Amino acid sequence: MGAFSPEMRERAESLVALYPERRSALIPLCHLAQEEAGYLTQPFMEEIAELTGTTPAEVYGTASFYDMLHTEPVGKYLVGVCTNIACLLQGGGELLEHAEQALGVAAGGTTDDEMFTLEEVECVAHCDKAPAVQVNYRFFGPLTGESFDNLIAKLRAGEYDGVVPPHGTLVRVRRENGIEVPLEEVFAERREMDRAKAERKAAAEAAKAKEGN
């Protein structure tokens, strides 16, 4: 009947139970749905309406308001190129243009293989790494056209699989909404992120050392 899998439905119900007003769970449930489907399909919005005692129109109204909630299909990776002032001065505009050509879609579009959705985003608070790019809310930067292509190639090849989860996976949101996430899962994600960070740092240092030579 519902769009949520039985396991997710259970989580959704426990989430609703957290709030004195059922409708307060609306946004957390939208995240839950995105985790399951990558974006908010109509059946999900209808089920969220049923769970929160609202109407699908109200769920849609809320979902369409927030940038992190998507009512249209999103690729596995949501690539956001920042074009706010700091990034713009560092070539964010050119980077976005490059990204559009590299991926073959205009900002807002999704590649035919449903791997990438490209977005132009407002400041993502990564000005020190301008021009910055976020992929499923994980940050990369500063990027050039070349390193952007590199990033895309690596994502496509699955090299970032442990670091950048598919779009919609939001472990922290779930945790902050009181949904129990197995600690191993959290630590595993943290370890993976730390490992990737160390790897990147080492690579950067190696590159620097190479440059220095």
Add this chain to the structure above:
Amino acid sequence: MSNAETPAGVHITLDGVEIEAKPGEPIIEAAERAGTFIPRFCYHPRMRAVGVCRMCLVEVSGPRGFSLQPSCYLQVAEGMQVITNSEKVKKAQDGVLEFLLVNHPLDCPVCDKGGECPLQDQTLAYGPGESRFVEEKRHWEKPIEISKLVLLDRERCIQCDRCVRFANEVASDPFIDFAGRGDHTEVSTFPDGEFASYFSGNTVQICPVGALTARPYRFKARPWDLEEAESTCTACSLGCRMAVQFSRSEVTRFVGIDSEVVNHSWLCDLGRFSYEALDSDKRLTEPKVRYRSEMAEVSWRDAMARVGSHIRSFTAGHGAGSIAFLGGAGFTNEGLYSFVKLAKTAIGTDLFDADLDGGVPASVVFASPRATLTEALAAKVLVVASADVREELPVLFLRLNDAVKKGLRIIEISEVETSISPLAVERLPLSAARVALALQSGGPDAEHLGALVAASAGEEGEGAVFLLGKSNFADPSTVYASLAAATAKKWPAAKFLFANSRANIFGAMDLGAVPGWLPGRVATAPSDDAGQIIARAADEPMLLFLLGVDPLAELPDTALVRSALDNSTVVVIDSFDSAAAAYADVVLPVAAYGESAGTTTNFEGRVTRLGQAVVPKGQSKPDFLIAAEIARELGMPSGPTAPEAILAEMSRELPLYRGLAYADLASNRYPDGLVVPLERKAVSISARPRKLDPIATPGLIAPYHQGPAKPFASEAEAGKAEPGADSPKSPRVQLPEFAIDPAAVSVAADGRLRLLLTRRLYRPTAQLAAAPILSQLTAKAEIRVAPSTLEAIGASDGSEVKLIGDHGTEVLVVAKSDKSLPDGVVQGRLGDGANLLQLVRTGTWATYVKVGSN
């Protein structure tokens, strides 16, 4: 509310003048009452203020000096100083309007709202005159169909939130909401969803721009070409006040008038768009008589001659008792009075029944102390035992919804879940017969209900109001009569309202168009009701007058009705072509809504004026004129033939109407009509001139009758004698006794299910069928059963099943599963596609059916 209850005022200074305001009211209202109009878009007196459009900014004193504040949102406080006319306020208004117009198209010449548009008008009055915006405006796909009736042009929208608030708060149908953000904000349904509300037309009425338009009116007229007649809606017996707007002798739209005591400016879509049918080719416009087997158009003279000869020959051959009148609840009071006079004096028959629904009978209605709607909404407890209010008296649902938010306590008695169930503190899932028997003989159900009522209104029911009506259209009316009688006996201090929903059914009762009564609530010998008349007509020769009704569609036991019509000589007096017209020997076209003047009576007994907007279509004539001409044909005096004169005769001859004058109803003093008998005073709130606020209901030409009552403006004329104040008290009608057969509550063995028939708003009628757009919404017949029952009969949700009645009638109908229903019951929802009424047999206490999967 009387002056005594008004709490002490708050004093504020408005543009240097001290005025008194009601505690807790927003500045905008206090200013308006003092004669200062503050421009506004989002503010609506019948909805919660949100302060989103910023048009009503005024300067208000605060701890840090004067600052701009939204006057619709800010409540008055003692000593507050408000400035509405400073340079700063003017600059704010300039800015807000320039900003609103940034993305608003300048398509006024092709916009339906142009000419009555608050944005247009207020831009002219308060705007900057020029815009600095030279960029490209927003473009949207247009128009979007958000329902069958309502279209949305998003680029015109100024995001005032009126429609969304209405849908959400007033109608409790939150099927539209704002989507997107910033300059992408749009009013939207769920993708693929629909704004499926019975009240969607109200959003068009309150839209302050041309963003929401009604399909039936779109591009039909320009506001400055419209004329207006104040009138009362006759889609149901609530009697919503509305303006009939017309142009070149064509009705173009209905607009709700803000009547404090009835409809708060709201209309349901059935009422609002019913005018669509007035100009359809399904109208009866010529008198017709049958020559051999064909109906031929003839002159009124020939038609009248035929009617006259029928009456004479039936009277001579079979006695006056072979002539019967069915229907008339859609007629004016004047028409009913004339027809009853014709039937009961000129012809001499007692057979007249206007209530084909067999609702609560007149004997009970007259004997029970009746509440007004205002009293019911302010009751200590309101017990609702009727069919779904939203389906029967739609705008009453809006009033109840509003009243519950303000603290009204509702107890519902209904076997099925209704729109009232979520509003009620408790729903007793009992049939009317069960409750009636329980009240008569005691038992746990009666005790439980007694305790619930007593919790608010004591043992006697002081301050309690009961809204009683037929909840199962398979039941005989005796069930409801005994329920009402038992209730009145148990709670002698309670007051009542009855939910018989045919337009002027209470006028028909008052005027003796029901069995056992003469005009003016005067009892006479009991006589047959509609069902019994039909049963007789199937056996013996009868002359049947059908007054705007189609017994084939409206009475149970369709087979019997068909043989009765076959067997009788039928005179159809109607505005619309119906199935029954095929059986007619004579067809007389009667003027439809808006085509004749008169009065109508609502469920409180409130008499209001029906305005004439256009001339009757074709050869049709007003109802009272047809009755007068038949009387003249019989050689009787026809009496007065103008509505004013007929009402004058009524108030002269009938104590019930004493003191009632057409001029009073037409005056500003009684804009909401008068409740008869006038000895109850009551009721009418005196004149509340309100020249301001054309923004609440744009398009209304004469808005001075609008608006909430203003007790603060002091009932200046309170000292004046009310009309009818000196009339003698009419004698109290004795409440009759009714016996209810235990068969009404017996549980059928052998797997048969009890049939519970309910109706929906868009039930198929001749008038609905004649409305091109509205008829697309015609309800489809279906049945609902408990999931276990559905499983037991081997059917699935949405599949077609076969219902078999006790006398072998079979009906194929779609079945749906409904968790809220108990086992042993099948809820039949009447509608198009399957005639469920034919399963009911006249004269049975309860109807049982077998369900087989098809």
